[in-house]
Amino acid sequence: MSRSWGLSGKIKDEETELAPSHMAAATGDMPTYQIRAPTTALPQGVVMAASPGSLHSPQQLAEEATRKRELRLMKNREAAKECRRRKKEYVKCLESRVAVLEVQNKKLIEELETLKDICSPKTD
Incomplete structure (x- = not known):
């Protein structure tokens, strides 16, 4: 059962509302509370349906829990x-990128060596 304080200083729970009695304030005694009817009652003629869980036997509940567990697993x-398939695909993509970058790196190193040979003064 949950209880909460309303904005008007009333204690509310799921079924009843407790409001401070005004007579206690006049006498200086500890405040007392009056029980009021719930304000969110169902309209007349409306019947609440029983919860679906209350209609099942313990064996049915256990079977349902087992079925849900198997489905979840x-x-x-x-x-x-x-996830493993996507990871493999990602790793393959990275490996191919590494291969391309290694080739590019070798070409750039060769180009650098060629430019050094051209630009450096030759000492004979």
Whole structure:
């Protein structure tokens, strides 16, 4: 059961509302509370349905929990499989990029050596 203080100084819980009695304030005694009817009652003729969980036996609840667990595990396996596939794809992409950059680096080193040979003064 949850309780909360309303804006008007009333204590509210799920079923009842407690309001301070004005008589206690006049006498100086400890405040007392009056129980009021809930303000959010259902309209007449409306019947609340029983919760679906209350209609199942403990065995059915256990079977449902097992089914949900198996479904969750299956979904998790599929998600993990997809994650591993994406990771492999990402690693392959990185490896190919490394290969391209290594070739580019070799070409640039060769070009640098060629330019050094051309620009450096030759001593004979």
